[in-house]
Amino acid sequence: MKVRDFEQGRCFLARLDLDAEIIGQITDLAKSEGIETGVFSVIGALKQAELACYDQTAHEYRTIRVDGPVELVTAWGNVSLRDCRRFVHAHAVLADSEGRTRGGHLMKGGVFAAELCMQELVGEPLIREHDPATGLYLWGDR
Amino acid sequence: MKVRDFEQGRCFLARLDLDAEIIGQITDLAKSEGIETGVFSVIGALKQAELACYDQTAHEYRTIRVDGPVELVTAWGNVSLRDCRRFVHAHAVLADSEGRTRGGHLMKGGVFAAELCMQELVGEPLIREHDPATGLYLWGDR
Amino acid sequence: MKVRDFEQGRCFLARLDLDAEIIGQITDLAKSEGIETGVFSVIGALKQAELACYDQTAHEYRTIRVDGPVELVTAWGNVSLRDCRRFVHAHAVLADSEGRTRGGHLMKGGVFAAELCMQELVGEPLIREHDPATGLYLWGDR
Numbered sequence: 001m002k003v004r005d006f007e008q009g010r011c012f013l014a015r016l017d018l019d020a021e022i023i024g025q026i027t028d029l030a031k032s033e034g035i036e037t038g039v040f041s042v043i044g045a046l047k048q049a050e051l052a053c054y055d056q057t058a059h060e061y062r063t064i065r066v067d068g069p070v071e072l073v074t075a076w077g078n079v080s081l082r083d084c085r086r087f088v089h090a091h092a093v094l095a096d097s098e099g100r101t102r103g104g105h106l107m108k109g110g111v112f113a114a115e116l117c118m119q120e121l122v123g124e125p126l127i128r129e130h131d132p133a134t135g136l137y138l139w140g141d142r
Numbered sequence: 143m144k145v146r147d148f149e150q151g152r153c154f155l156a157r158l159d160l161d162a163e164i165i166g167q168i169t170d171l172a173k174s175e176g177i178e179t180g181v182f183s184v185i186g187a188l189k190q191a192e193l194a195c196y197d198q199t200a201h202e203y204r205t206i207r208v209d210g211p212v213e214l215v216t217a218w219g220n221v222s223l224r225d226c227r228r229f230v231h232a233h234a235v236l237a238d239s240e241g242r243t244r245g246g247h248l249m250k251g252g253v254f255a256a257e258l259c260m261q262e263l264v265g266e267p268l269i270r271e272h273d274p275a276t277g278l279y280l281w282g283d284r
Numbered sequence: 285m286k287v288r289d290f291e292q293g294r295c296f297l298a299r300l301d302l303d304a305e306i307i308g309q310i311t312d313l314a315k316s317e318g319i320e321t322g323v324f325s326v327i328g329a330l331k332q333a334e335l336a337c338y339d340q341t342a343h344e345y346r347t348i349r350v351d352g353p354v355e356l357v358t359a360w361g362n363v364s365l366r367d368c369r370r371f372v373h374a375h376a377v378l379a380d381s382e383g384r385t386r387g388g389h390l391m392k393g394g395v396f397a398a399e400l401c402m403q404e405l406v407g408e409p410l411i412r413e414h415d416p417a418t419g420l421y422l423w424g425d426r
Contacts, residue, residue, distance in 0.1 A: 001309055003298040003317075011263055013179070013220070014145040015281045025143055033145075037297070039325070039401045041181070041218055043233040045196050053381045054329055056353040056396050064383040069198040073233045073245035074218045076325055076358045078297070078399060089399065091327040091357045093235055093377055093385065097195045099206040099244035101235065102383035103357035112198050113276050115220060115231065117181045121295055134397050139299045153405055155321070155362070156287040157423045167285055175287075183323070183360055185375040187338050211340040215375045215387035216360045235377055239337040241348040241386035243377065254340050255418050257362060257373065259323045 002139060006037060009120030016114040022046065022075070023088055023108055029118060030079045030086045036125040040090075042075040044114030049094055051104035059135030064104055070094040072114060075106055079118075082128035082137055144281055148179060151262030158256040164188065164217070165230055165250055171260060172221045172228045178267040182232075184217040186256030191236055193246035201277030206246055212236040214256060217248055221260075224270035224279055286423060290321060293404030300398040306330065306359070307372055307392055313402060314363045314370045320409040324374075326359040328398030333378055335388035343419030348388055354378040356398060359390055363402075366412035366421055 012033065016025045026040060047069055052061040077090030092106040129140035154175065158167045168182060189211055194203040219232030234248035271282035296317065300309045310324060331353055336345040361374030376390040413424035 001298050001301050001304070001313065003296055003313060005294040005296045005317075008150055008292055008295060010147045011150060011261075012145055012147050013181075013222075013263070013268060013281070014143050017143050018275055020143070029143065029145060033147075039297075043218060043220075043231065045198060047198065051379075051383050053355050053379060053383065054396075055381070056329060056331065062381050066383070071195050071233065071246045073235055074216065074358065076218075076327060076360075078327075078401065080297075089327065091355065093243075093245055093357055095193075095195060095245035097197070097204055099193050099195065099208070099246050101243045101245040101377075101385045103377055103379035103385040104355045104383050112196075113273075113278050113280060115281070117220065119295075121297070126297060131397075133302055136397050138397060139297070139399070150292055152289040153292060153403075154287055154289050155323075155364075155405070155410060155423070156285050159285050160417055162285070171285065171287060175289075185360060185362075185373065187340060189340065213337050213375065213388045215377055216358065218360075235385075235387055237335075237337060237387035239339070239346055241335050241337065241350070241388050243385045243387040254338075255415075255420050255422060257423070259362065 006121035006123035009122040012118040014116040016111045016116060020111045021108055022111050026088045027086055035079055035120045037121040038079040038118050040077055040116060040118040042114050042116045044072045045112040046070050046072050047110035047112050049109035050107040052107050053104050066094055070096055080126040080128055148263035148265035151264040154260040156258040158253045158258060162253045163250055164253050168230045169228060177221055177262045179263040180221040180260050182219055182260040184256050184258045186214045187254040188212050188214050189252040189254050191251035192249040194249050195246050208236055212238055222268040222270055290405035290407035293406040296402040298400040300395045300400060304395045305392055306395055310372045311370055319363055319404045321405040322363040322402050324361055324400060324402040326398050326400045328356045329396040330354050330356050331394040331396050333393035334391040336391050337388050350378055354380055364410040364412055371412060
């Protein structure tokens, strides 16, 4: 297990913009506020979204399109660095008008309304590196 | 994007009361501890619940009744002010005895057992105002 | 409602080990870092898992086996003490390659990749005691 400890920095609450793309908005907040490491949650509603499931054998993401309006029951994720840029890793649970849920890696989503809580973590930044065993970019030793 | 930053205040862990109504209990904690802004998570089990999905066209919540006992897989939400009162906005994922899930906006729920983590945020309170574009009460500019 | 307030301690981000058991890894982190009280979230992917739903009448957990690889859409939980040992209480939402979700109490899971955020809470530790009304071990008065 690779472990790094941080101190809490600022905590941001944000109302995301109607019709914006959710991952882009979260990335923009991290950039504009200078957050290199953080964790976040979001609740709200999306106009449409794209989830993904990682194929653990083929080492590829399989896309899952979610058409039509859905509740963003919750999204949770983190911010760290990859290739010297801020990288947002987010997972989400979505629900339709009857409460039926779909979940996975959140690739993108069109915001209807979304309330974000971003906790800045202060310490040596985590850097994602390619991990041959999984094919993913995971936190490395640096 | 409307962004406000806060400092962490106290963090509360609470065991909610058997047979209490969950949103009422969270609101009571915010009132009794003087929390104007906060974020929270809950895990536990409910005797029954009511979820909702917001109709993005009609601008109305559609109610989803969940009869019978369910795991409260997770609830997540925030506390802010609306009409000068503390307002709890919560979403939840519920699961039945076979692990089948339903999710959405959490309107109410009867507590079997529930463990709450409430993080107080210290700063200028966020105030919900009617947003004509969505029909929702979202964080305004004040 | 039984309420206790804490101050934030350290916040840990950890990359869990390939093929490790997830609850064991979270428990190990709590032990090695001396965390008696904390809250955590995890996102990632599991090779297989075991969920459970608590039967509120029979006062027994019903096991739900999840074979095959799944996204760990999110896990959320807490650390407190039971019988003088650190006890991890975790719930999780899992999703398959089509985004179909299952959820419940997370008994165990084999890690493919998992990113953990553990927030240490500093204060008088919470101690789980048997609660006759529910049959569960809940936070007591001590």
